Amino acid sequence: MPVQYEQSIIKALAYFDIFNYPLTLDEIHHFLDQPVSGDDVLLTLQQLVDDNRVFRMGNFYSLQQDPSLRARRTNGNNKATALLTKGYKVGGFLYQFPFVRGIGISGSLSKNFADQNTDIDFFIITHANRLWIARTLMHLFKKLTFITGHQHFYCxxxxxxxxxxxxxxQNIFTATELITLKPVCGNGTMDRFYDENNWAGNYFPNQPVSKESIVLAKPGWFKRAVEWLLDNKTGNSIDNWLMRVTTRRWLKKEQLQKTNSHGIRMGLHTGKHFSKPNPEFFQRKVLDSLEKKLNSQTAYVNS
Structure with a gap:
């Protein structure tokens, strides 16, 4: 088999190996960085297994010779099935907050994995120039969920x-998050989001972005009333003020190097039209880990 096929397979396995997540044959094919037939993937994988560069555990493949990964993944997939049901219900509820236009499930749950520490992470699209009003209202509600211990359902x-x-x-991390994102509901904005980010197909040409399961939801009376009330210059001023207040608060957290419950450094990258985790922290950590794994594989082959 061509060497580039081997490299592509190793790269796909190495990325998910960061999370101790072995892949199936179909998943390896989907996450390859070049167009390859399924038969060629199978033949190349078999050669890699024969060379002890890849290890097979039932239906799963990994760069680690650790049988416990198979049980971990199977258990995680089973737990994710139940948690996803809850995630879709929560996502439908969150869509009813003012100015929300699209909701998707991201994080480990979007890869069909969950353990006892898994949160339900949400990706949210808002109406133009009303992101900070929407975010503030949603996070005020989240504070109430700490009382009942359900805060992990509303990340x-x-x-x-x-x-x-x-x-x-635009890198392998964001491309992976994009193509594994599980759409929940929206008003058509999610479709436009996928169209704007068709660049992800350059990273994973064997797996087109899925637009299935997007429920076109109708706004409730509370959502319509607040949006009508703030569809003016006052709304613009409030949104700008909330952005400044939140940005200052998060800058202080970054300076104090605070970490979340998973031990990951907390940081927020903010702007008028976005609020997202600072890519210099977790995203950079994943990309650096991938580079180290690929370098170690190259060193092994050349030794």
């Missing part, structure tokens, strides 16, 4: 508005 950590549908950071 709303990535916002963009209709003026910033195209993702700026």
């Amino acid at each position: 709303m950590n990535y916002y963009i508005d209709e003026e910033a549908l195209r993702i700026d950071e």
Whole structure:
């Protein structure tokens, strides 16, 4: 088999190996960075297994010779099935907040994996120039969920508005997050989001972005009333003020190097049309880990 096929397979496995997540044959094919037939993937994988560069565990493949990864993944997939049901219900509820135009499930749950520490992470698109009003209202509600211990069902950590549908950071991390995003509901904005980010197909040409399961939801009376009330210059001023207040608060958190419950450094990258985790923290950590794994594989082959 061509060497580039081997490299593509190793790269796909190495990325998910960061998360101790072995892949199936179909998943490896989907996450390859070049067009390859399924038969060629199978033949190349078999050669890599024979050379002890890849290890097979039932239906799963990994760069680690660790049988426990198979059980971990199977258990995680089973837990994700139940948690996703809850996620879709919560997503439908969150859509009814003012100025929300699209909701998707992201994070590990979007890859069909969950453990006892898994949160339900949401990707949210808002109406243009009303992101900070929407975000503030949603996070005020989240504070109430701490009382009942349900805060892990409402992790709303990535916002963009209709003026910033195209993702700026275009790399394997953001491409993976985009193609695995599970749409929940919207008003058609999610379709436009996918169209604006068709660049992800350059990273994964064997797996087109899925637009299925987008429920076109109708806004409730509360959502319509607040949007009518703030569809004016006062709304503009409030949105700008909330952006400044939130940005100052998060800058202080970054300076104090605070971490979340998972030990990941907290940081928020903000602008008028976006509010998202600072890519210099978790995203950069993943990309650096991938580079190290690929370098170690190259060193092994050349030794």
